[in-house]
Amino acid sequence: MIVWLNGTFGAGKTTAAHEVLDLLPGSTLYDPELLGTGLRSMLPPKRLEEVDDYQDLPSWRRMVVDTAAALLTEVPGPLVTPMTLLRQEYRDEIFGALAARRIPVRHVLLDAEETILRSRIAHREETPGDPEGNAAVRRWCLEHLGPYAQALDWLKSDAHVVDTTALTPRQTAERVAEAVRTGAGACDIVQTPEPTAETLAAGVLLFDDQDRVLLVDPTYKPGWEFPGGIVEPGEAPARAGVREVAEELGIQLGCTPRLLVLDWEAPKPPGYGGLRLLFDGGTLTADRIRELLLPGAELRAWRFVTESEAESMLPPVRWNRLRWALRARERGCPLHLEAGVPLG
Template identity: 60%
Template sequence: MIVWVNGTFGAGKSSACRELVELLPGSTLFDPEEVGYALKQWLPARRLAEVADFQDLPSWRRLVPEVAAAMLDEAPGTLVVPMTLLREAYRDEIFGALAARGISVHHFVLDAEETILRSRITACEEYPGNPEASARTRRWRLDHLPDYRAAQEWLHRDAHVVDTADLTPRQVAEALAALVKDGTARCPIVRSSTARGDTVAAAVLLFDEQDRVLLVDPVYKPAWEFPGGVVELGEAPTDAGVREVAEELGLELEPAALRLLAVDWEPATDDRRGGLRLVYDGGRLTPGRRAALRLPPDELRAWRLVSAAEAADLLPPNRHRRLLAALAARSGDAPQYLEAGQPAALGLPAGSTAG
């Protein structure tokens, strides 16, 4: 289990977490900043110059859940993590990786009025004996308060907020320990399948009168997706598409109504399994059916109708290529076959072209 204590600088994360480790038997303190400091030593200066913060490094976001999982293997129990995460996509990426490993996360945000935060930051002497370094740190933290204000909407929606204005670090830790015990802040994480090897997945595209396509925003996943999911053992892909649409949107479809648009062979990567991805046309959604859509709150945050161009900003590149191929097939007579999102010729000699 992980207790992730979020919040901006001055909220009291570090001091409260040190106290919390004493209150949670078998717990260990893990500061992901140390992973960032290590990367600053390992990565070339030219790469570090390209980012404003080590959280912008994909390697940091990948290593944090890896290190956390390794620490829990070495010292089973609770990992207490004081770490500011203000970008929702980064939170999605890290928590999603933890969920894939079956690690539960209790997510807290320590909060206080901005005047209190500024007062605490100004009074902090991060580097005793080095006033210049302390002044730079204070300025950096003060400059990032607007980022916290901007992130409060999603933070306060997804995490349990604890107001630290009138609490000592010990009192904050006691409040956190009680909330961990009753499970109030446990994230409703969707765990990845434990199946190994390649999979078959079915996605269903649904459209409105303007031919915009419906996308869904999964919980703790950094990008939007098509409605759909992995085909279960012994299940027909069309049945899987119908089942997933019913589970994710509360929408009943008939398997016979689905039209195959694209088949994409997706190669496996370090963090994702590969396999066949089938994309179906599920038809148009009337305004009445759109109004009746119901999302499972522990799986999906939102749905949205977008144009193909708008989808480019929401989907990973390979899935956007898959969407474009499916849209092209929708106006044609035959499904498209792709490999890694790219059209692949079938049964044609090298150098030849289709008809």
């Protein structure tokens, strides 16, 4: 298990984490910031200049999961992880990958009033003899109060909240330990096993009466997606698409969807690639749209969007696949792609 202590700078994550170690038998401190420090020393300066924060590095997010899994083979757990995580898509990626490895997460948000946070940042422990460095750290911490405030809505809906405004580090740790014992902060996230070979996946495009396409927001991976999923062994791809639409949205498609795109996705470590199919599920009436249901452990939201809106919401590979699927729908003829490029 991982006890993920989230919150902005000044919330008391690190001091509380050390106290939690005394209250949860077998627990070990796991600080992903050390992975970021290592990457800063190993990656070329040119690569580091391309990101604002080490959390923006896909390698850091993969290492957080891989290192946690490795540590849990060495220690009984849980791992106590004091780490600020404000971007919801990064939470999806990391927690989803942990769930795929059957590693449960207790997500606890340590929160405090802004005046308290500012006071704690102003009086944080400083490095002797480095006034410029200390001032830079304080500025950096204060600059993150705004992004933290913007992230509070999703954080408070996702995590168990402990208000540290009037608590000592020990009292905070006791609240965290009690939350862990009672199962509070458990992330109800789908456990999708990581692929070990190429996969076959089927997605279904559904439209409204304005010809906008339906996208869904998975809890277990970053970015928006089409309804659909992995085709099970021995299952017909079109039937898999129909099954996934029923499971994810509660919609029963009345007929077999028509193929729009078959795309071969090249392997890109750690992914294995494989075949990706997109089908045309047709237009949903207003009544059927009102019947849409979402499984909370798998999808958090759905939206009908225009093609231009989809471009800003989908990862590039999925956006390109959608773009060609819409062209195939207009022409009434399916397209065969390899790595996103039409053949012929």
